[in-house]
Amino acid sequence: MQTEKINKHLVLKNATIIDPFNSTEINGDIYIKEGKINSIGKATYPSSSKIIDCTDRIVTHGFCDIHVHFREPGEEYKEDLNSGSQAAIAGGFTRVCVMPNTSPVIDSPELIRYIVNRSNECPIHIHPIGAVTKSQKGKELTEMKAMLNEGAVAFSDDGVPIENSSVLRNALSYSSMFYENIKIINHAEDLTLKNSSVMNEGIISTKLGLEGSPDITESNMVLRDLEIAKITNAHIHIPHVSAGKSVKHINSVKKDYDKVTAEVTPHHLFFSDEDLQDYNANLKVAPPIRTRDDRKILINALKDGTIDCIATDHAPHALEEKECGFNCASFGMIGLESCYGAVNKILLKENNFNVISLLKLMTTNPRKIMGFENDLFSKGKDAELVILDPKEKWKFAEKNIYSKSKNSPFIGEDLVGKVKYTIVKGLINKI
Amino acid sequence: MKNKHLIGLEGYPKQDINEIIETAFSFKEVLERPIKKVPSLQGKTIVNLFFENSTRTRISFELAEKRLSADSINFSASSSSLNKGETFKDTVKNIESMKIDAAVIRHSFPGSALMLTNYIDSVVINAGDGTHEHPTQALLDIVSLKEKFGYIKNLKIGIIGDIAHSRVALSNIYGLITLGAKVTLCGPSTLMPIKIEELGLTVNNNIDEVIEWADAINVLRIQRERMNNALIPSVREYRKLFGITQSRIEKHNSELVIMHPGPMNRWVEIDSNVADSEQAIILDQVLNGVATRMAILYLLLSGTTKKDS
Ligand SMILES: [Zn+2]
DSSP: OEEEEOOSEEEEEEEEEEETTTTEEEEEEEEEETTEEEEEESOOOOTTOEEEEOTTOEEEEOEEEEEEOOOTTTOTTTOOHHHHHHHHHHTTEEEEEEOSOSSSOSOSHHHHHHHHHHHHTSSSEEEEEEOSBGGGOSSSBOOHHHHHHHTOOEEEOTTSOOOOHHHHHHHHHHHTTTOTTOEEEOOOOOHHHHTTOOEEOSHHHHHHTOOEEOTHHHHHHHHHHHHHHHHHTOEEEEOSOOOHHHHHHHHHHHTTOOOEEEEEOHHHHHOOGGGGTTOOGGGOOSSOOOOHHHHHHHHHHHHTTSSOEEOOOBOOOOHHHHTTOTTTSOSOOOOTTTHHHHHIIIIIIHHOOOHHHHHHTTTHHHHHHHTOOOOTTSTTOBOOEEEEEEEEEEEOOGGGOOSSOOOOTTTTOEEEEEEEEEEETTEEEEO | OOOSSBOOSTTOOHHHHHHHHHHHHHHHHHHHSSSOOOOTTTTOEEEEEESSOOHHHHHHHHHHHHHTTOEEEEEEGGGSGGGGTOOHHHHHHHHHTTTOSEEEEEESSTTHHHHHHHHOOSEEEEEEETTSOOHHHHHHHHHHHHHHHSOOTTOEEEEESOOTTOSHHHHHHHHHHHTTOEEEEESOGGGSOTTGGGGTOEEOOOHHHHHHHOSEEEEOOOOGGGGTTTSOSOHHHHHHHHOBOHHHHHHHOTTOEEEOOSOOOBTTTBOHHHHTSTTBOHHHHHHHHHHHHHHHHHHHHSGGGOOOO
């Protein structure tokens, strides 16, 4: 990766410019003056401008991932905000939301401030999600208002489901006092049904001799969460939907209740439990990779809008935490660097998505969920964009990983579509 | 032999299973001689990696190795640096650097034998990986059935008890089905792995019917821990529903051949007098275990089998 400061006059020439906010696609140039969007389409610019030739390339909004784990503070051997930023840039992400399950847990305004301050030193925009409950114990609420004031953008005990229904109810109700749009995100897995399972329950778990958990482990809790959100009239966001049955519940509640959003990961779209047959611990995630049928339903849910966006759940783990055997391996995989190539391959190439609706899933839609600025291509906005080659075929390899951890099952997979440049915070990053 | 390792019987070639059976019978002859040792694997070094205790399986392998004149070393987790935080990978890489030819591995994690093949170049033999497979046990069971009946094809075999927590069941299912036997599983529905009938077998939780139908049954151990997780209510109820009792055998199938991979819980899954009866071949299984393991070690380790690496 090469990084340089953005030139005073920068022109992205001869690009396919896709503005997912306005749903437009035009061919032309983008003139960026002093780091800000100046003109799009037919641009006039000084002859001294730095030119990046974008023939056959897409220029669009920088990607936004509302679900990543950057492990800082406490587990910097896995990742920190700097290395996580590099992984994000390599994947075309200019903006991410970091989950609070660090050590200590981000459960106070002071710790939110810490993340915000550290974020200011990083080359991408990083927003903290605060914990719903103190130490993620599922008992006492955190000081949500003070945390919002310091820069928290949502609340989640991610990694740990909020099991106590009254606590979730109170969290939803309490959080809804402050902003119209504030999200509670609950990791939905019924732990009493999950037991010590390590994958989806089915013929594959039977053949592998591994304990599995059925799809209703997730969908039961999703249904509970949706119903609790409804009686509190608060916003709920369902993370990393893995089961077809969860999609069904989300779809039916969304019909008469609009304060529900949901995300899906690239790995739940790309893999099925059949890929676990050689015990690849990099495919051990929570919630687990489910069946081919679930995978199909997830893809269709993105098509019909039941699921709103893609989020990677980028979860770095050290090699030792993954290669000790499937049973003892930690849950989670990294996902930023491989996201676009994987999603573009599955949705655009194999499932006939159109390019604008695909890009919305990684730009406009996640920004909307978090209430971030979304009209990024209007005049005067700071340049926050990516240059993509949508057709490049490549094999994902360890050398493409910028995260401190290498726990990716995409290693060795053929992907389609590659991030060429990520431009954000006054820097041009050539991938 | 087609495969370098023996990890499991899923997809294992029929021809290789047959070769193991035939070779096991030859070695059984050796075991009947006054001098029970052959020089077949002289100069080969085999390490028995027992990350989980299993006295029977370990002794059986050790004896097989000694009878073949191989040098063997035993590693057990309790005496090892694993307790001091050393990783599995470091441990096995250390052992391999001592120039071994084969590793026999027993580990409580499913997939551990396969994982070992990623870390070392030697031949790997799975001696039980958690609740996944235990291929040498299944092969010795098959050898015992072949010895008893003279054939495997169309034999009717019942596997009884805690299928879900068994490493023996899956391997038996794969091996028996490959050889054309018919398999019925019988046990509490809470101990039956999900969708297991997709492997090409029948599930029937009426023990009387299964006893009547079968030529032989393989009785699995029931562990008392299962009661703590609300899987079965009591030994009394288990015996009532699935116990291999003298009266059941007498009533439904007095010819039935009885197997048990051990260790047995007498009066729990099986009546003591049934276990000790003429129709039980439980002790034959033990001797056949040594012969079968000799056959496997010989076929995987002797010079003629060095095909792929
Ligand atoms: Zn989660």
